[in-house]
Amino acid sequence: MQHCESINLDEYRQSGEGGTAITYKHNSRNSLAKLYKSGFEADMAIEEFKVAQAVYDLGIPTPKPYRLVTDGEHLGAEYEFISGKRSFARILSQEPEKMPELVEAFAKAALELHATAPDTDRIPAIREVLHSFYLSSDAVTSEYRKRALAFLDKIQEPSTCVHGDFHIGNIITDGNRTLWIDIGQFGYGAPEWDLGWFWTITHNLGDNRADFLLHLTQETLVSFWDAFLPAYLGTSAPTALREYTRKILAYYAVRVPFMFNLVHHDKFPEEGCKSLIGLIP
Numbered sequence: 001m002q003h004c005e006s007i008n009l010d011e012y013r014q015s016g017e018g019g020t021a022i023t024y025k026h027n028s029r030n031s032l033a034k035l036y037k038s039g040f041e042a043d044m045a046i047e048e049f050k051v052a053q054a055v056y057d058l059g060i061p062t063p064k065p066y067r068l069v070t071d072g073e074h075l076g077a078e079y080e081f082i083s084g085k086r087s088f089a090r091i092l093s094q095e096p097e098k099m100p101e102l103v104e105a106f107a108k109a110a111l112e113l114h115a116t117a118p119d120t121d122r123i124p125a126i127r128e129v130l131h132s133f134y135l136s137s138d139a140v141t142s143e144y145r146k147r148a149l150a151f152l153d154k155i156q157e158p159s160t161c162v163h164g165d166f167h168i169g170n171i172i173t174d175g176n177r178t179l180w181i182d183i184g185q186f187g188y189g190a191p192e193w194d195l196g197w198f199w200t201i202t203h204n205l206g207d208n209r210a211d212f213l214l215h216l217t218q219e220t221l222v223s224f225w226d227a228f229l230p231a232y233l234g235t236s237a238p239t240a241l242r243e244y245t246r247k248i249l250a251y252y253a254v255r256v257p258f259m260f261n262l263v264h265h266d267k268f269p270e271e272g273c274k275s276l277i278g279l280i281p
Contacts, residue, residue, distance in 0.1 A: 004068040004075065007033060018182065018213065019263050020044075022074075025081060033069055035076035039265060042075045048184035049077040054122035055186055060113065060161065061179040082179060088168040092224070093215035099224060106168060107231035109178055110194070116161040118188035126162055126189035127152050130258055139261045144273040147280045148254045157190045166194035167201040168224065169214045185259075195232070196252030197259070199225065199245070253279040 012024035012033055020040055024033045036045050045068065052065040064080040086094075088102050131152050134145050163170065164185025172179055187193075202225035203218075210218050230236040233244060253276040257268035 004070050007069045007071055007078070009071050020184075021076060026078075030081045030083065031066060031078050032063070032081040033076060033078045035069070035071060035074040038074065044184065045075040045077060051123060051186050052077065052079070052183055054119050055161075055180075055183055057122075058116065058119060058161070060116060061177060062183060063179060063181060082172060082174050082177070084174045085172040085179075087170070087172045087181075089214040089216055090169075091173075092168065092220065096220070099227065102168070103224060103227040103231055105173075105178065106171060107228055109171060109180075110166070110191075110232055113163060113180065114160050114191040114194070118159060118161045120159065120188060123161070124187045126164070126187040126193045126255075127155070127157060129187060130254060133258045133261070137261065139267045140257045141270060141273045141277075144257070144268075144277050144280075147277055148257075151250060151254055151280050155190065159188055160191060162187050162189050162191065162193050164193070164197075166198050167214070190251065192248045192251040193255060195229075195244075196248040196250075196255060198228075199248055200252050200256060249279045250281055253277070 009024060011028075012026050014022060015025040015032065016023040021034050021036045024035065025031075026033070036042075049065055049068050052062065055062055056064055063082055066078045066080065069076055069078050088106055091098055092102055131149065134140070134148050134152070140148070163180060163183060164187055165182055170180060170182045172181055201214075202221040205213065205218060205221070207218050210216050210221055214221070229241055229244070233240065235241070256276070257272075260266070260268045260272075
């Protein structure tokens with residue numbers, strides 16, 4: 001296990017909270033501690049830190065990872081704090097008129113990320129992670145597992161970087177730099193893993209969850225998606241948009257039980273399996 005340094009949270013103030021972790025800004029240093037919530041294994045924090053180091057070394061714009069840390073109860077890591085930063089989601093919530101320029105910037109950053117070759121010795125393959133999940137877990141019905149494994153076995157994937165938790169809350173800017181954050185699920189594979197996840201974030205959170213995580217309404221997220229996809233694909237042709245959306249829904253359906261299990265430590269609901277299995281070809 002990598003060396004982990006103890007920190008005193010009296011020297012920090014809470015600055016944010018997500019589904020799996022809470023962040024704390026140091027009172028005097030330009031650093032941010034991200035500590036996983038209770039119930040999340042220490043290995044998650046360690047693996048996230050190792051991947052963050054690999055991503056930073058690739059030159060992908062992301063805060064510099066400093067060290068593994070613990071407050072004595074929770075494990076996490078300390079990163080460079082980006083002064084004056086706001087996430088794209090926060091900007092959109094405060095200045096909705098900026099949606100067009102945020103869409104353009106997000107599409108540009110996504111295309112650059114998805115054109116980056118990974119370090120496959122240090123970054124996991126999304127397909128392999130999911131393959132192991134379905135083989136070792138009873139989180140879905142047997143028919144869903146069979147369909148998901150068949151999909152994973154037959155897809156042909158490019159070797160490109162994939163964020164893994166791809167949405168507008170996980171990209172920030174200080175006005176000069178634009179950086180990706182929360183890269184614990186970073187990997188490599190098809191960009192469709194990211195696009196499928198962003199589709200569900202924009203369509204399935206519901207207003208309460210969308211407000212808690214991204215400070216936005218579901219309607220605003222759908223509007224962002226509707227503008228983003230043509231910008232990302234470089235076409236507004238309805239047929240092309242429909243076909244690509246149909247394609248990414250299969251990636252979404254295969255990955256969402258894994259993400260559900262990761263966050264909730266529970267089986268994916270049987271009714272969810274029934275409603276999504278038809279999306280997997």
